[in-house]
Amino acid sequence: MTRGRPRDATVADRVVAVAGALLREGGYAGFTVDEVASRAGVAKTTLYRRWPTRDHLVAAAVATMLAETPLRDTGDARADLVRATLDIAAGLRAQTRALIAELVAYGARHDDLGSFLRELWTQRRQAASELIERGTARGQLRSGTDPAMLIDALVGPLYYRVLVTGDPITDDYVRAMADAALSGVAGQAEVPE
Amino acid sequence: MTRGRPRDATVADRVVAVAGALLREGGYAGFTVDEVASRAGVAKTTLYRRWPTRDHLVAAAVATMLAETPLRDTGDARADLVRATLDIAAGLRAQTRALIAELVAYGARHDDLGSFLRELWTQRRQAASELIERGTARGQLRSGTDPAMLIDALVGPLYYRVLVTGDPITDDYVRAMADAALSGVAGQAEVPE
DNA sequence: CCAATTACGCTACTTGAGTTGCGGAATTCG
DNA sequence: CGAATTCCGCAACTCAAGTAGCGTAATTGG
The missing domain is CATH 1.10.10.60 (Homeodomain-like)
Structure with missing residues (x-):
């Protein structure tokens, strides 16, 4: 041909x-x-x-190199989200900060490369969004929770620490931040347990 | 000499x-x-x-180039924090994403340069921390609020959007996220008004 | 088999970051 | 004034990213 x-x-x-x-x-x-x-x-x-x-x-x-850490849906949206956030934090710790930072810079330099990278993140965010929506449907998260905002609130501070402030990311920190995001952005469950 | x-x-x-x-x-x-x-x-x-x-x-x-947008303390910690976050968002929108990304990458490449840049951020974060503590003392934020975590929750999502996802940062978005952070991380005021 | 087509390797080139060595200029101390 | 000292400009260099031209290898269609 x-x-x-x-x-x-x-x-x-x-x-x-x-x-x-x-x-x-x-x-x-x-x-x-x-x-x-x-x-x-x-x-x-x-x-x-x-x-x-x-x-x-x-x-x-x-x-x-990005090991596809799968996103499990056990039926407990809050626990699953905390777990996923801990996984991401672990990845950010393991991979050299420099590599993440370089990737971000590359994405900003070349539009096409930026689209490619954003595509990568988008795929993973999409899975998380669906998990959040299922959790909302189950009444485990406040109805009307915006999946994108919740993800931002969970993950944003991690990248901020890694890329900007350089502060360490402990599991305790992640858990505390996740709890805050889940109570602030996602509100209280309407139908507790 | x-x-x-x-x-x-x-x-x-x-x-x-x-x-x-x-x-x-x-x-x-x-x-x-x-x-x-x-x-x-x-x-x-x-x-x-x-x-x-x-x-x-x-x-x-x-x-x-960093215009020192001063952090005003009007006595209303929540309003001041929302305003400061809006200012930061405006700065992130104005300065080309590329420049921010490059700075981050530079910081990751050279330890000394990273320290220098982190010093810059730290100065501004310090002022915000003090404002938060005063707000806590006034009972406008839940006592025991960790200033660093609150700042991370306010600012982290903005950098995350600019650097990683590329999603736009509208004022509405900033306000919604700030409200969520202030209710989640900072809790309810113990002595309302 | 032969022509067209596409991928590959090689050499040489341009450009910008960062370095080296040297000579001259400005300043202080005696 | 003269010597030591420190800064500056200049020219030439190394190194790595990215490009250009050319010859050659592999494959398909006639």
Whole structure:
């Protein structure tokens, strides 16, 4: 069907794997496109034919690194949300702050890359929204709770601490903040238990 | 007292002014050290003798750009906090997202620069903390309110929206979120009015 | 088999960040 | 004044991101 020489299907996998390894090794520093190309046994130009900038390459590597921590729906919306928030906090602690910050900066630099990253977050937020709506339907959260605002209230302070203030994120902190958000934004359950 | 040739005191002012102008003009892109040096009539080496990296230079320029929106204490802690949060939201809207994101990334890249920036935020947070404590003392906020957590709840979602999700920040959104934080984290006033 | 087509590798290039070395200018102390 | 000291400008350099041109390999259609 397609006329010319087919793309080497192994290139993408090899490159992303090498890129991820380099990021884990030396973090943001020590990540050069030349090194990725050399280690993956690919010409730099080939690399640029698939990922238009270094930032795109980093983003691709990080996207595959994001362990998909699934969002469980046990029927207790509050407990599930607290758990999910704790998971996110753990992820933010584990992944170097620098990597998160770089990703954010990349997203701001390139519109297309920003859309790509926002797409990633949106998928995860979508699942959380549905969980919140089910919880609302069950009467575990105040009716009229805006899912987006609740998510912002739960997750926003975490990113703020990691990216801006640098304050530590303890599990106690997360729990306290989640309780506050659930009582403030989500209000009291109308039909307690 | 000091022996050798004194530093040209006008250099810093000129450079920071030029840097700020360049940032306003072309945003993050189009900001090159060479261009700053050339426009300020200073050798690039001189520039690097004062600011160790380009990031430091950008940070210095932005720091002076930060219009010090004062935090007023009218005696009504809740109203003052809502107002301050609206001011911050306005600032986040005005300054290009890219600039904020770059600053965050810079802070993550260089420890020293990160400390410098965190120092900036800390100063402003300190003033807010004191306002919250006065409000608590007046009984306008639940006693035992943790100032840091309240600030996180107020401001965190804003940065989260700007940096991560890209969702817009309307005044209505800010007000709703502030109300929720003030009822959730700060609880009800023990001595209403 | 042959032409068109597409992917790949290689070399060389441009641009901007950051460094190095040196000579000259300004200032203080003796 | 002269020596020590510190700042400045200049030119040349290294390094990494990203680009351009060209030759070649692989594949499909005729």
